[in-house]
Amino acid sequence: MTAARIAVLTVSDRASRGEYEDRGGPAIEAWLRRAVTSELEIIREIVPDGREVVAGAFRRWADEGGADLILATGGTGPSPRDLTPEAMEDVAERVFPGFGELMRAVSLREVPTAILSRQGAGTRGKTLIITLPGKPSAIDTCLNAVFPAVPYCLDLMGAGWIETDPEVCKAFRPAK
């Protein structure tokens, strides 16, 4: 079984300029290292906000980078430069509204402003792309909610194999 390849993409003007230390990318990587027990290759990148640059990163990791999964954080809100969902529109061949619906539902238990996040998921070829809010504290909440469906989703797409530690994340694969 080859290692699943996961690209972790931080979308933030200020983190990309080094004005603050990126805490979103490391939070995603730490969550994956806790939850995933199968072999993993994690690549991290930080890009500024913007439709073209984010779409370009999605395309690069999906088409040339061989990513099974792209986890992006940031740029999902209502600020003028929050254009991660528009980048997703440009690259996704199919969208999966359930991811955004569930992430907003669980996040709303924590902050009323969760309705401001246009986070979601889509596929491009054999790559699943999931966009998370930029707040580092949102990472665990959102991944805990949606990740149980990710390994089976990758199976159905013909992408890489992921196994998880059920103590951290109970991945669900329906009985054949």
Ligand SMILES: Nc1ncnc2c1ncn2[C@@H]1O[C@H](COP(=O)(O)OP(=O)(O)OP(=O)(O)O)[C@@H](O)[C@H]1O
């Ligand atoms: N990658 C990150 N690392 C650390 N903190 C972050 C990151 N992304 C967001 N935050 C924090 O969450 C807050 C709200 O997130 P939001 O995405 O709205 O940031 P932002 O102000 O648009 O960031 P930027 O201007 O850098 O793109 C930010 O002010 C910052 O404190």
Ligand SMILES: Nc1nc2c(c(=O)[nH]1)N[C@H]1C(S)=C(S)[C@@H](COP(=O)(O)O)O[C@H]1N2
């Ligand atoms: N779980 C969780 N979701 C959250 C938040 C949060 O603090 N926790 N912040 C919200 C806020 S204030 C915004 S503006 C949106 C969009 O964030 P983004 O532009 O950083 O992606 O995510 C929302 N979702």
